[in-house]
Amino acid sequence: MDERGPQSGVGRALLGAPKQLLADEVYQRVGASIIDGTLPPGHRIRDAELAEKFGVSRMPIREALQRLERVGLVEMHPSRYTQVTEVPPQLTEKTLEYAGYLGGAVAAIAVPRLAGAEREEAAALARALDDGLDDPAVLAARRADLLLYLSRHSDNEILDAVLDQTSMPLSRNLRPWAVDDAERTRMRELHAALADAILAGDGHTAEHLVRKLHHVD
Numbered sequence: 001m002d003e004r005g006p007q008s009g010v011g012r013a014l015l016g017a018p019k020q021l022l023a024d025e026v027y028q029r030v031g032a033s034i035i036d037g038t039l040p041p042g043h044r045i046r047d048a049e050l051a052e053k054f055g056v057s058r059m060p061i062r063e064a065l066q067r068l069e070r071v072g073l074v075e076m077h078p079s080r081y082t083q084v085t086e087v088p089p090q091l092t093e094k095t096l097e098y099a100g101y102l103g104g105a106v107a108a109i110a111v112p113r114l115a116g117a118e119r120e121e122a123a124a125l126a127r128a129l130d131d132g133l134d135d136p137a138v139l140a141a142r143r144a145d146l147l148l149y150l151s152r153h154s155d156n157e158i159l160d161a162v163l164d165q166t167s168m169p170l171s172r173n174l175r176p177w178a179v180d181d182a183e184r185t186r187m188r189e190l191h192a193a194l195a196d197a198i199l200a201g202d203g204h205t206a207e208h209l210v211r212k213l214h215h216v217d
Helices: 010-014 019-035 047-054 058-070 089-113 116-132 136-152 157-174 181-200 203-213
Strands: 074-077 081-084
Touching: 019 047, 019 058, 019 157, 047 058, 058 074, 089 116, 089 136, 089 157, 089 181, 089 203, 116 136, 116 181, 136 157, 181 203
Parallel strands: none
Antiparallel strands: 074 081
8 A cells, every 4th residue: 555645756755944944945846837838827726735735834825925925926915826927028127128138237247257168168059059949948948057157157146046036936937038030140159159158158158149139239
């Protein structure tokens, strides 16, 4: 007889974990499901269902949902319901602008500090941006990969912390943004130029190029 009950799978893996770790795990998993569209805009999220799925109490579930509300991925209506938020076009445009300035700052700080092997890896991530020119979701993911890599190697804990807090809404809000057919050649040129700037350790040029990739001049 299977005696695992509702705490099998994910829930079993979380058994015995501190409350904050439980909330972090739920935050990451639910956030990822919102970003990839598994939980679409307007989807109602129920505490009890998540508690059963993860095999935990409702407390870490509520803490995770409160964090997701603070970064704009859900909206909570106490004693009524919680649902995934919509991403209107104007939010995508504002996020694109913010990502351009933030990404530019990340590049300006990190690129000159990269070691030789790290420059090669970051340049490869810049060239991989071409993979997303036909798919907005892939492009958002590739840009996130590059910015996270640069941030992790920036030797600047404040910058790293800011990106940790904003990476989820950035990824989610930019998923609808697509590159027009007419500008794909230009984008490939910018990706190649960014890779070259990274290899040269030129933070100033890298900053400028990252902004241009996000339509911020």
